[in-house]
Amino acid sequence: MKFKLLLCVALALSACTSGTANEGKSAMAKDPIIIAHRGASGERPEHTIASYTLAIEQGADYIEPDLVLTKDGVLVARHENEISETTDVADRPEFADRKASKTIDGQKMTGWFTEDFTLAELKTLRAKERLPMLRKANMAYDGQFEIPTFEEIILLAKAKEKETGRRIGIYPETKHPSYFASIGLPHEAPLLTMLQKHGYTQKDDPLFIQSFEVGNLKALRGKTKLRLIQLMSKDDGPADDPATKYASMAKPDGLKAIAIYANGIGVEKAMVIPRTMLGNLSEPTSLVADAHMAGLDVHIWTFRRENYFLPLGQRSGLNPAGHGDLVAEIKAFLATGIDGFFSDNVAEAAVAAR
Template sequence: MKILRPLLIVPFILSACFASESHAMEQPLEGKVIVIAHRGASGERPEHTLASYRLAIEQGADYIEPDLVLTKDGVLVARHENEISETTDVADKAEFADRKVTKIIDGQKMTGWFTEDFTLAELKTLRAKERLPQLRKANMAYDGQFEIPTFDEILALAKEASKTTGRTIGVYPETKHPSYFTAIGLPHEGALLAALTQYGHVDKKAPVFIQSFEVENLKALRSKTQLRLIQLMDAKGSPADRSDLTYPQMASAQGLKTIATYADGIGPNKALIIPRTVLGNLGDPTSLVADAHKVGLAVHPWTFRRENYFLPLAQKSGVDPREVGDLDTEIKAFLATGIDGIFSDNVTEAVAARSH
């Protein structure tokens, strides 16, 4: 999933001052809306760490979501981006100072340290840190405690948790920048499917969804696996591998019909389901959910977060972007549209909203 870069506090405060103002797909939980722990319990622990995933499972998540990138030696690891200076202590490691480089990733110039320039053994010497310290200061208490996990370690955690909790804990991996990694000789598909097969995940009954913002990656996977595939869609822009196609076009009725030929569902930016008004309140729902269900696609919007910074205007608790607002009301508005799952950084709140 994507997220904003440096936070602009003043515009937030100014906007807050106006506060006065059944589809065909088989559901793994017998029709219940699924809760997907976005990068684990990332609202309470540094994201993409085993500690974050464990906490999410304890809080009741149905699926844990790792974003997957590759190491120099072809191992899948969980990071939001292949550039890791925001989420690890790599910049503090003198022995890796010469690995800092500038690259073009999906058309964007990025400077930093990249997973594909490190072996797994080297990455394991790093420690995770909170990616949003301006919003989640409490999470910084865990900086330096946790390793970068491999996909295999995450699958093992889900398997063990399924045994100990008596609940099936699913995995919801995202292939990050798949065309870029393929271009440098490190494609996701082989390692991804091999790991999932090792854990017995081979068909639509498996508690697995594979997601991607790109298109051709999913089409290639469709020819190689029966596992459920999810086409991610942002509110604007285009897939990195399809400049001829915009996400809004993909969200149209005709676009959804095309997606249904290779995927089992969509993961839209929640603004495609309920846009916000000029003042930042929830507006009227679009027809996206109904249109997707007509062609047999599940709908799992992203991302639901409890901090005021991310909430609609009417659900903010005040002007401090770090404080907790009314996430429950926002989630319930989306549940009323008939969605099939939600991505959330805050599993406890998401599970509670679903249960009401």
Template sequence: MIFVVALAMAANGPLIIAHRGASGERPEHTIGAYALAIDQGADFIEPDLVSTKDGVLVARHENEISETTDVASHPEFADRKRTKTIDGQSLTGWFTEDFTLAELKTLRAKERLPQLRPANTTYDGQWDIPTLDEVIALVKRREQETGRRIGLYPETKHPSYFRALGLPLEETLVATLARAGYDGAEDPVFIQSFEVDNLKRLNGMTELPLIQLMASAYGPPDQPGVTYAAMSTAEGLGAIAHYADGVGLEKAMVVPRSADGKLAAPTRIVTDAHAAGLKVHVWTFRRENYFLPADFKAGASPVATGDVGAEIRAFVATGIDGLFSDNVAEAVAAAR
């Protein structure tokens, strides 16, 4: 697989990937968040994908939706509240796989982090839960309006869990993208996952570029006993290159923080990944003090806006190929 189109879109710097849309300024995974991200110059927008009861892919960061919708205020759905174990974690709430698309469309999206982003709560209730088809339609429309190519960066969320329910994500995703004209190695789409086997499955189903997501702790939910730390060695990255085209790395894997919370020296992982033929995309850059290293905080309030641009520039200097940000305008200004 190759990256000709994707790389051409960001010849003057790393790809800017709008994390759940412009989620620093609008409720995440809404048409409003995606549209604003496009207007602010994102190269790619990121819809995390889960399934409805009737097999439709919708954009939510998790299949448990009480934090991002008003489902709890709908008395007609009170009996849908469940406790489930997903990827080893017990969760209580309302889950997309227990709702048809028509039922989910009666809900309204809300801000997930109201304590940190109170301004975003003014947009609560303005948008519903979008389907993947609706996100694609927005991208196509904005491409027509702007004359520039806009990429999609979908993530399959809990794919093993959904497959066990008889609601596999991979086949539906590949078919939906193909209908929209996305099926070749040069098309502006990356498909990402924290799991391994579903990326291997996708590697046999599509020529679209694939990204292995990795975190500084834990390991792939579908690979008991395997850690992301082991996968991040030179040998591990070489193994990833057999089924994926890049890695999506948590920031701490690229530039860790010291004991005082400041940025420390970069690791070798960007160099090692490039040596294995893998692209490196890093997540997630956010402007609130709560998320920033101590070097770049502004005052003591966790809600205050710090210097995320300086943080981004420190990571760009390591040679990364792309970055995820909740704040697209700041990312574009810092990285280009």
């Protein structure tokens, strides 16, 4: 089985046809989109204009901002609304009294939260590398970049479109939408207003909106023609519907239900190709074929070149921060017929996909 899978990858042919639901299907996706996960976050601190700029220069089709809100209702790009891991806020004495404990999506968190700062205050902070133990080189950029607004990211994409002559897409994620709605800062209105302002209104526009929650996407479906993506992980379930599990949503009946309000799914890569007990890639599941049968695109996350994140067979050496064969891992997933994928390392992603 393992030899057969590797042979398929090496030759970039159809997916392996050994007892999977993809049997008989030509699986290599045509022109899968490359989504720069928080920008070129493997080489610059994530969610910064520098990270997004580098990602575009390296060939990303889409750049991905995670969107949270400020106290004054402005959408900004941060991985989480708790920002001590990605900014220097903990070192700023003027904001010491903003430290707080909150329960978000059922988890208690302590730190500094975007909703307790105005945009002007957040703009005084500087970004830092979120994974310093794995990405020491990125720490050279700590303190150099601001937190960007969603509009600044849109303007960057528009400027780069003019400069390069190619379409640069944007792939925003609404982070913790039910939580933000509960404190009077819903995503939908500012998000759609900003997108409409800059001409993103139609299904064929270079724009996807993604969310791990369901209610948020259903609300958006009634208000926009833009493409929507239901995010899913191999464990857990939507924060706004804890009784439901993503595993059940990924079954054929669940996918049909998703297709009523979304255009695709964004899934953890282990849902497409699990790993063996030893940490190698196993046989593909039927998820890609099942989703395509339901009329859904399949985008998967997240590809990173550090050994820590790679399957055992694609690692190089024992250092978790060392760089392994990311291209080989991506090609294995492309052979399943996915329509796009997220990566922290756009240069390697472009080599694999093109």
